[in-house]
Amino acid sequence: MSVKPWHALYPDEIPTTLDYELKPVHAYLTEASKLYPDKVAVHFMGKEFTYKEMHESSLKMAKYLQDIGIEKDDRVAIMLPNTPASVIAYYGILYAGAIVVQTNPLYTEREIEYQMKDSGAKAIITLDILFPRVSKVFNDTDLEHMIITGIKDFLPFPKKLIYPFIQKKQHGITVKVEHRGHNHLLTEILKIATPDPVEQVLDLEEDLALLQYTGGTTGSPKGVMLTHKNLVANASMCDAWLYKNKKGEGVTLGILPFFHVYGMTTVMITSVMQGDKMVLLPKFDVETALKTIHKQRPTMFPGAPTIYIGILNHPDLHKYDLTSVESCLSGSAPLPIEVQEKFEKLTGGKLVEGYGLTETSPVTHGNFVWDQKRIKGSVGVPWPDTDCKIVSMDTAEAAPQGEIGEIVVKGPQVMKGYWNQPEETAAVLKDGWFHTGDLGYMDEQGFFYVVDRKKDTIIAGGFNIYPREIEEVMYEHPAVQEVVTVGVPDAYRGETVKVFIVLKQGHTASEEELDQFARQHLASYKVPRLYEFRDELPKTAVGKILRRKLVEEEKEKQTNQKLG
Template sequence: MKKRTWHDRYPEDLPLTLEYDKCPLYQYLVDAARLYGDKKALYFMGKEMTYKAVYEEAKKTANYLQSIGIRKGDRVAIFLPNTPQSVISYYGILMAGAVAVPTNPLYTERELIFQMNDAQARAIICLDILLPRVNSARSHTTLEHVIVTGIKDYLPFPKNVIYPFVQKREYNLLVKVEAGNDTHIWKKIMEQSVPDYLESAIDPEEDIALLQYTGGTTGNPKGVMLTHYNLSTNVQMCETWLSRSEDQNRQNVVLGILPFFHVYGMTAVMNFAIKKASKIILIPKFDAGELLKVIDKQKPNLFPGAPTIYIGLLNHPDLEKYDLSSIDACISGSAPLPVEIQERFERITGGNLVEGYGLTETSPVTHANFMYAERINGSIGVPWPDTDAKIVQMGENGLEEVPVGEIGEIAVKGPQIMKGYWNNEAETASVLKDGWLLTGDLGYVDERGFFYVVDRKKDMIIAGGFNVYPREIEEILYEHEAVQEAVVAGVPDPYRGETVKAYIVLKEGATLTEEELNAYTREYLASYKVPRIYEFRDELPKTAVGKILRRKLIDEEKQKQEEAASV
């Protein structure tokens, strides 16, 4: 890679290039169990597991999958929240030579059918309360086997006895699971399976480890093919970037609130922690009050997260009752991090919170601000080691790099870039150009080499001929003391083509009128950028990782306008 401007910003102890392990991704667990077998690997609702125990159960999983006919390259879905089973399943699938297909537990039957068929998954590992959904879908899919587990399987006594009653109360559901030729009980597998498996010959640079589905904001979700090498290189980049955050006097403790069925949580929490033989605190769902308690008691020092998670903690009424000072380093991803949230979180924890950037197609991280060196609030930082980036526009001779400071599409290149989209050569060809991935994000780079995301290419609003970038307006809205969450979208307008609409969630107990907000935004924004419509809501629709679903709000608006026009 040629010399780039941002290379001069790298601190002396941060290398520009790394020597990468070329091994199957699961080797990280093998090594951790061999070298640190007695170290704590997982903490889950009071229960702890060592690296040796996790490795033994991953081997049993691999053995059992192979015994029911799973072979190298077969796809196996993981339909679980963050639990010990999700970690064990992931590594067990890879050890069996198969491809993991993470699946959001919130998926509807329709979404489940699409993903299983598109991936041609042969087996699925699911939670017992999700079994009715799986059973309704499975006759319409390629699934041959279902392995069923439950939260209580890894709870300590007496929680494991009490939990079924809690499950009945919360979900109004108790599922009785009966084993059969195509239905298998996780607990019995762990009791009866042998901790051994037939090791497959893995080519890390060619063999797919993960089929990770994108959010599907435009059409159906696409399966992103990530190789063992794609994922392992990104983990090693992450390890290098966070090297100064390690506590040499104790084991690193990583907060696992990001879902592992999302590639960000999978890389920045699970794979990273396993590589470092750290302890992972598994959090199956986000509840700000419960998360504060866990941080106070378990003392994590690394906290990869998303803006909505940090916002939720900062706005909890009992925040001051808990000690968050153990937190040393946080990388925020999945959505733009408001500067005001970043600064408040750092004041309260005393740790460093920096913004990073990436995509499912990049395993996922490509950029971040330096954790312990120069950083620029509001920037996504600089490219990671061995990662190149540029700002491009389509010109007469194809893609052309634009001058410093000019807005264009962010393009990235590096060893973490996907192999392509599963069974979709046309989509692959549309985003991969001579080794460069076109991200679909608009941004610019400054004279120091720091990158900035202006907005998603498809989220840019064209109002009355002017280009309006929602993120700029959202930053202003977040600075208002009464605003907890904000998202801006372009909605259809017969005169302007599109007009700017802001959706607002107020802080608890705060009051704010549309007139007051309009006067406030006019102080900081050109008139064509000022929202013409404000809508106050109790909550905003989000993905499982906490990204606000702007597209869902736009679709709701279009539907309302169509219904009004038909009256």
């Protein structure tokens, strides 16, 4: 695409192309430790750590990893929630010249075993309460070492003393691990290791910083290979997009998990690049989040729609002051317009939707945060140095403006490929363009809209129905807190539309009422035929509703009915 109409929309403060510094991801922590040595880098449940302390701890981690045999390009897994340990582990692995393998702490033994085998990870850094789970699969993988930490390791007094009792009440177990053999305690590492790892020479365009696993479009999870250049480029784009942020003065709320690439890039890497303070929460709890915002006064709040929805619907919301929030980037799922408007009114800040994928480090598009050129319902425009086009599903050629097709993107943040899967890589990377598998279109100004995943499109009676359109309508109903739309098998129409609804606390709505509401706003063939009310919907750790899990439940239900 030679003409990029969205460039005309850019405010003067955002360049359309950037000069990327040729440095590895961890170089920004080194710089921050020199520029802001005594500034708080991490706040965690009442305890604070300076940039100097985080830098030194990361170097100690790197040296220890090298001492136990971790070499350049070895894979080291991190299976942690957002804690100071997750930051130390991440940068420590990179300083050692190794590759981070982010692993969800909620994974089952089967999922851990698969990811460790597929990545060939030689070490894993995990929580004490997850030690039994990892231990069960340890000998069936290439793992040689396990580094264990606990939430209490970084708590202030007296929380440090109280936490083991809370942990036992919550999880029913108390785990004690000794620092010997292939088991290593992070607290001991930080006492005995020296902060002088052997510096590794890196090829920033080729050497991997991260293996980030994604379900992709088919089959088992795939390891997305992201280089140092990929991650630095995307964080640099984020930095340029947030041009009003003042270096060394921001406070970023770290609710998004760092084991998800969205939280890792927009919170952990970008905060270090900007010299911001990160306020970390190990899990999303609405009341804890509200108290933290009220007390810690974050200016930047990346999140997902379900996080903002949870906050807006908390019964004691009026007790908390959220006006410190200046900017929020929402990703991982479509942002309902109603949620955007209410949250901006509540905080006085800006909440904008963006778009991206694991394979793109992850952000490719965003709405302008402070500029008035924002179109509601749009994911915005491509970020600097990012090209995008819509490819016709019929001809595989560039689609006319306004026509729905597959979104394909190109830019320095696009992955190197899938780990050990050349065929899967070739299927999505063509001439430098990444084929996202998402459907969307571009309007006459250059704003992009995501209609849905190609595989989530519902075909009912020959009509293409896009779940997002239905969800946008249902979110306008005053009683609806969360909604997700799926297609379920139908003998007559092929598929039919079903919605799963979570109602707001204190609100009621019948199926008949919602049906009448939908008919006022949707063409008849798009109106849901089936409604199911639930107390909660299945979600990923980042808050994305698991549509596919609900589809699988429906298929299983229909299979059981046939067998019955």
